[in-house]
Amino acid sequence: MAKDGIHPQWYPEAKVYCNGELVMTVGSTKPELHVDVWSGNHPFYTGTQKIIDTEGRVERFRRKYGMGGAKKSTGGDK
Template sequence: MPKPEIHPTWYPDAKVICNGEVVMTVGSTQPEISVDVWSGNHPFYTGTQKIIDTEGRVDRFLRKYGMLDPTSEVDSAESNAEN
């Protein structure tokens, strides 16, 4: 048993609020938790994430670590653009 008067109050059904809506309930020492981003609206979890690669960094990384076929169309397109 916890010692009396040394632990914070535990709220087993604390509300997590995002954009004014309750998105879930969790156990916490605060009755309400306000968040800007959660898994329901984060681009990675919703599948709307886009990789913006204006300088070929992703392709360079993939080639460097052998994750991209050296004879792929991306490589030939880059070499044609340089000539």
């Protein structure tokens, strides 16, 4: 059994706001939550994610593990 008086107030219908707009309700210890990013506007979930690669790291990774159009060199041309 939980002890009385040691747990925070629980709000089963806490409202989550993003940019001033109600986006969902969740259970929380606060009645309102204000967030900058949620699954409805996060680039990973919306499919608009872009990989920024200024140093060629992504391409090097893809070549190393065979995940891309570039073929792995055999080591003859260094």
